[in-house]
Amino acid sequence: MRRRSIMGPLILILIGGLFLAYNLRPDLRILDLLTLYWPFLLIFWGGVRLIEVLIARSRSERIRSTLSGGEIALIVVLCVLGSAFYSAHRHGLHINTRGLEVFGEEYSYDVSAQKPAGKVKRILIQNRRGNIRLNGSDQPELRVSGRKAVRAFHESEAQKAHERSALELVEQGDEIIIRTNQDRVSRNSRIWEDLEITAPRPVEVTVEGDQGEYEITDFTGGVTVNSERADVRLSRIGGNVRIQANRSDVVRAVEVSGNIDLEGRGSDVVLENIAGQVSIHGTYVGSLEFRKLAKPLHFESQNTDLRVESLPGEITMNLGDFAARQLVGPVRLITKSRDVRIEDFTQSLELEAERGDIELQPSRVPLAKITVRSKAGRIELALPSQAGFQLEAVAQHGEAENEFGPGIEKQTDGRTNSLKGKVGQGPTILLITDRGSVTVRKQGGNSRAGETKL
Amino acid sequence: MNGDNVPLAYAVRGPVTLITIGVLFAIDHFGGYRFSQTWPAILIVFGLLSLFGRSGYDARQRRERGPQ
Numbered sequence: 001m002r003r004r005s006i007m008g009p010l011i012l013i014l015i016g017g018l019f020l021a022y023n024l025r026p027d028l029r030i031l032d033l034l035t036l037y038w039p040f041l042l043i044f045w046g047g048v049r050l051i052e053v054l055i056a057r058s059r060s061e062r063i064r065s066t067l068s069g070g071e072i073a074l075i076v077v078l079c080v081l082g083s084a085f086y087s088a089h090r091h092g093l094h095i096n097t098r099g100l101e102v103f104g105e106e107y108s109y110d111v112s113a114q115k116p117a118g119k120v121k122r123i124l125i126q127n128r129r130g131n132i133r134l135n136g137s138d139q140p141e142l143r144v145s146g147r148k149a150v151r152a153f154h155e156s157e158a159q160k161a162h163e164r165s166a167l168e169l170v171e172q173g174d175e176i177i178i179r180t181n182q183d184r185v186s187r188n189s190r191i192w193e194d195l196e197i198t199a200p201r202p203v204e205v206t207v208e209g210d211q212g213e214y215e216i217t218d219f220t221g222g223v224t225v226n227s228e229r230a231d232v233r234l235s236r237i238g239g240n241v242r243i244q245a246n247r248s249d250v251v252r253a254v255e256v257s258g259n260i261d262l263e264g265r266g267s268d269v270v271l272e273n274i275a276g277q278v279s280i281h282g283t284y285v286g287s288l289e290f291r292k293l294a295k296p297l298h299f300e301s302q303n304t305d306l307r308v309e310s311l312p313g314e315i316t317m318n319l320g321d322f323a324a325r326q327l328v329g330p331v332r333l334i335t336k337s338r339d340v341r342i343e344d345f346t347q348s349l350e351l352e353a354e355r356g357d358i359e360l361q362p363s364r365v366p367l368a369k370i371t372v373r374s375k376a377g378r379i380e381l382a383l384p385s386q387a388g389f390q391l392e393a394v395a396q397h398g399e400a401e402n403e404f405g406p407g408i409e410k411q412t413d414g415r416t417n418s419l420k421g422k423v424g425q426g427p428t429i430l431l432i433t434d435r436g437s438v439t440v441r442k443q444g445g446n447s448r449a450g451e452t453k454l
Numbered sequence: 455m456n457g458d459n460v461p462l463a464y465a466v467r468g469p470v471t472l473i474t475i476g477v478l479f480a481i482d483h484f485g486g487y488r489f490s491q492t493w494p495a496i497l498i499v500f501g502l503l504s505l506f507g508r509s510g511y512d513a514r515q516r517r518e519r520g521p522q
Contacts, residue, residue, distance in 0.1 A: 036483060042476030049469035057462060067468035075472065079479070086483060 007048055007071070014041075035089045038082040042075065107158035108149045111167045111193070113178075117142040121174040121221075122204045123197075128182040129211045130193035136201035136218035136236075142169065142176055146195035161185045167193075204239065222258060240276065249286075259295075290315045303336040313344065329368055339377075348427075353377060357436075361443060362387075369427040376435040382443045388424025393431040393438040403441035464507035467500065474499045 022030045049067065067075070117123075118140035125132060130146075144167065152158035164184045170177040182191045199205070204221040207214050213231040216223055222239030225232050229247040240258035243251060248266030259276035262269065267286030271278060277295045283302055290297060293311040300306075308315070313326025322333070322340045329347030333340070337355040345362060348369040357378045362368055367387050372379055383389070383404060391408055393400060400417035402408045408421035419440055431438050474496055482489040 039476045039479030039483060042479065043473050044476075046469040046472030046474075046476060049472065050466055053462075053465045053469060057465070067472065075475075079475065082479065083489070 005049065005052055005068075005071075007045060010048065011074075031085075032089070035082070035085040038078065038086075042078070045075075105155075105158075106149050106151050107155055107162075108147055109162045110145075111148050111195075112143075112145040113167050113169050114141060114143045115169045115171070115176060116140060117176060117200055117203070119174060120171075120176050120200065120203055122206070123176050123178065123199050124206045124208070125178045125195070125197070126208045127178075127180045127193055127195060127212065128209055129191060130180070130195065130209070131213040132195050132197065132207060132209075132215070134197045134199065134205060134207075134214070134216045134219075136203075136220070137198045138201065139198070140200055141198075142178075142200070143198045144169065144178055144195055146193060148180075148191060148193045151190045161191065165191055285319060287316065287318045304338075305332070305334040307332040309347065363443065367426050367429070370429045370431070372431045372433075374433040374436060377433060378436045378439070379431050379433050380439045380441070381429070381431060382441050385442045385444070388426030390422045390426065390428045391419060391431075391440065392429070393419040393440055395433050395436065395438040397435045398433060399437040401437065401439045401441075403439060405442065408440060461507045463503050467503040467507065470503060471496060471500050 018030055018034070120142070123142070125134070130148075146167075148162060148165075148167075150158040150161045152161060165181040168177075168179045168181060170179060178195075178197065180191075180193050180195070182193065185191060199219075201218060202220045204223075205216060205219055206224040207216075207227070209227045209230065211229045212227070213233070214225055214227075215233045216237070217234070218236045220238035223234060223237050223241045225243045225245065227245045230243075230245040231249050232243055232245065232251045232253075234241060234253040235255055237253070237256045238258065240261070241253060241256055242261045243263070245251070245264040245266060248264065250268045250270070251262060251266060252268075252270040253260055253272070253274065254270075255273045256271075257275045260271065260274055260278045260280075262278075262280045262282065264282045266282070266284050269280065269284050269286075269288045271289070271293065272291040274292070275294045278290070278293055278297045278299075280297075280299045281301075288299075290311055291314040293308075295310055297306070297308045297311060297315075304317075306315075308327050308329070308331050310328040311326070312328065313324065315322070315324040315327070317323070317338070320338060322335060322338045322342075324341070324345075325343040327342065327345040329345055329349060331342075331345050331348070332350045334352045335354070335356070338353065339356045339358075340351065340353060341359040341361075342349065342351075343361040344364065346364060346368055349360070349362075349371070351358065351360075351370075351372045353372075353374045355376045356374070357380070358372060358374055359380045359382075360370065360372070361382045362370070363384060365384055365387050367383070367389050370381070379393070379395075381393075395417045397415050398417065400410055400419045402410055402419050404423075407423040408419050411418050411420060417438075419438065431440075478489055478492045478495060481487055481492060
């Protein structure tokens with residue numbers, strides 16, 4: 001029997017899904033994504049047909065020798081439209097929910113403004129698109145300078161857009177609002193405004209925008225950033241920091257005396273020398289680095305929940321690895337799929353992992369209380385030779401190896417191997433892995449579980 | 455009967471060519487070479503598949519006809 005290809009229904013589902021996404025989430029820019037990624041649709045299509053041919057052959061069914069006429073016509077149309085949209089995209093033609101958006105030439109203008117700000121307590125910066133560099137100074141004056149780039153077809157149009165979006169410093173009570181007024185101009189004349197701002201050091205700073213890189217240095221007040229898409233770099237901030245960004249390539253804060261509250265999605269996060277509490281909620285897919293945090297750290301994402309009382313050392317993590325040293329506990333880490341390596345921690349450690357190898361090296365005596373549960377992965381614990389503890393280590397479907405020496409005994413029950421024992425006086429250590437091996441050894445040795453012993 | 459079946463290389467000619475086109479366009483968008491430079495690869499792939507298909511087909515025809 002000749003089977004009909006499943007490609008027809010698949011295409012129908014895809015078209016339905018795309019329209020649904022386009023209607024429900026216009027911010028995803030589905031058309032821009034399609035313009036870029038449509039070749040993968042061809043690859044997918046070819047792959048599905050290839051699999052169909054191979055399945056039909058393995059069942060000795062009659063094979064449709066090639067693509068049908070309708071399919072070929074559809075592919076040709078897709079290639080032609082895809083290439084046309086792609087080259088239009090490269091030449092600055094964008095299609096979005098508001099229709100066609102065409103970029104012409106770029107015209108740039110210098111902007112500047114200043115105002116006495118001796119009594120000002122807060123500064124609010126509203127700049128929709130553009131970078132901001134903000135420096136604290138001892139002068140009781142607010143100075144703004146920068147460059148505005150306007151894209152338009154004609155110079156007169158650009159000039160008009162420039163005049164309508166004039167930079168304003170508005171004083172309201174003890175607050176000054178720095179407004180670039182880009183929303184007064186139609187979306188077709190796109191404006192990008194880079195600002196360099198100097199303000200009195202004690203003010204509270206708030207930045208609002210859609211897109212840009214914000215660099216804020218040397219303020220004794222707090223900093224708040226609210227942005228759709230922002231890279232944020234902060235240093236020497238005296239007050240509390242609050243950052244909300246739906247997309248960021250990097251969030252970096254160095255030498256902050258207050259608390260840090262970070263929320264959103266993005267890539268890299270670097271926090272160093274933070275005197276206050278740090279709390280992070282969101283998804284960050286790049287590398288995260290935390291160093292020298294004096295107060296508790298709480299990091300919560302879809303796959304991870306990390307709590308540390310304070311961090312004299314450092315933590316680095318990405319989607320596949322978690323490495324940390326010198327943590328002050330109680331430490332609690334829940335993670336889905338990561339290789340974990342922790343050296344030198346105090347108080348207690350509670351670790352739950354779904355997948356990944358775990359390596360622990362507590363170097364201080366008396367030891368911290370340790371509880372580790374892993375669904376799949378090797379657990380290796382290297383203890384100082386003078387340590388005292390009560391151990392229970394269970395590998396439910398794997399090997400258990402005692403390389404620590406006397407005081408620990410190995411027991412085997414069916415496929416479950418375990419190590420139990422008491423050495424001196426000390427806290428309880430519980431290690432459980434469903435699938436994988438457990439090894440307990442003395443520090444200094446370098447043998448690893450899983451290696452064959454001769 | 456299996457005689458209706460075209461050889462595998464013939465049957466996968468369409469899908470494989472389609473994948474090649476997709477890959478070439480993807481290289482155009484994200485890699486170094488333009489589609490205007492790489493398009494002859496499609497002819498080569500299509501030609502090779504036709505060639506393999508034909509030799510397989512001929513061999514079977516001869517087998518079916520038996521020694522002459």
